[in-house]
């Protein structure tokens with residue numbers, strides 16, 4: 001299933017010379033998307049519009065317009081808005097609802113010459129770790145179709161892994177870019193909170209959500225990150241800091257970089273072959289001059305509980321807007337207003353979303369607010385302080401992305417707590433607002449990829465890209 005894959009950087013010269021034309025490239029991708037429809041990676045494919053975009057970009061190329069992403073064929077997670085096209089969030093609730101405007105990231109990508117080919121399948125409202133919680137059916141892992149691709153941005157990860165797009169965007173609230181990147185063997189970057197505008201991203205947990213790229217190389221990741229990053233007046237949480245030249249500054253020279261290995265992330269629960277592969281990578285970094293030291297992030301054990309209290313609280317508030325009145329789905333034959341709200345929400349949302357709305361409402365209720373929500377906010381602060389301390393000693397932290405490789409379809413869907421634990425190494429970056437990068441390490445004996453996670457200081461995406469660059473193809 002997996003074909004010989006090129007990244008954008010190696011296709012770019014050809015594209016700029018018209019071989020292939022962007023239009024031909026789009027046609028090839030549209031064909032492949034149909035051929036591999038069983039993977040269920042896409043919810044919407046823009047057959048016509050993608051070709052229109054391609055014609056436009058081909059014209060601009062002929063006019064010698066400088067387009068850093070000319071002809072980069074992209075797929076976009078279906079919780080990111082594109083004007084006049086439906087945005088489902090993998091939910092029945094949004095039905096045919098179509099967006100009135102482009103997300104800021106979409107504007108930036110299109111201005112740079114990228115072509116958007118479709119919207120990808122995902123866990124409903126980005127809640128999940130396997131891409132099985134979708135109204136549009138489960139996504140399959142192209143490395144082995146008995147296994148999940150991870151979630152919630154599973155469709156985007158699969159699009160990149162199976163070459164159904166050159167690169168993609170996903171969103172990451174607690175690991176939804178990094179974990180599926182690890183399970184499918186591609187690169188997935190969650191930027192620092194505030195680095196990339198969330199304008200036009202449907203909110204799950206607003207103080208955790210970030211948009212980020214999936215790609216097949218470090219260079220492509222850096223290129224995409226550079227394009228989508230930066231201050232945006234429309235998002236008050238976006239940060240007004242200059243965006244470094246991530247591609248221009250890429251270097252494999254990591255001599256003197258200090259790397260920390262947190263003992264809490266390398267415990268009994270970690271699958272043995274993942275530990276072995278990460279050890280090898282660390283050895284490589286050491287041989288190239290990096291200083292490796294053991295560190296401690298003592299509040300790690302509270303990550304999952306803190307994450308699930310705070311994100312469900314935020315989600316219960318964010319999802320209150322889907323009431324049957326404002327967006328697509330409304331139950332039939334309702335008796336009165338209250339019946340309309342109740343039945344529209346009961347029928348429009350799936351199980352996992354309802355579970356989280358109930359949990360979130362509970363932790364915010366007046367009797368439990370102090371005991372859960374307030375306490376979790378304090379725990380979030382402690383997790384952040386652990387990282388502040390660690391980053392006074394090291395420049396980059398290395399961990400596994402997930403405690404296991406991809407699991408089988410259906411294996412965890414009945415057991416939400418077990419499902420939640422697959423995010424045990426990724427939620428901390430969102431709690432602390434720091435950048436996290438999952439990079440493909442090796443493939444195990446079953447053909448399942450192993451991912452390794454790099455964590456960095458706030459707004460220091462560059463160090464993570466450079467460490468990844470030093471490890472690429474090694």
Ligand code: GLN
Nearest residue numbers: 126128172173174175176
């Ligand atoms: N799997 C995590 C969850 O279900 C993370 C989701 C995400 O990052 N969007 O909450």
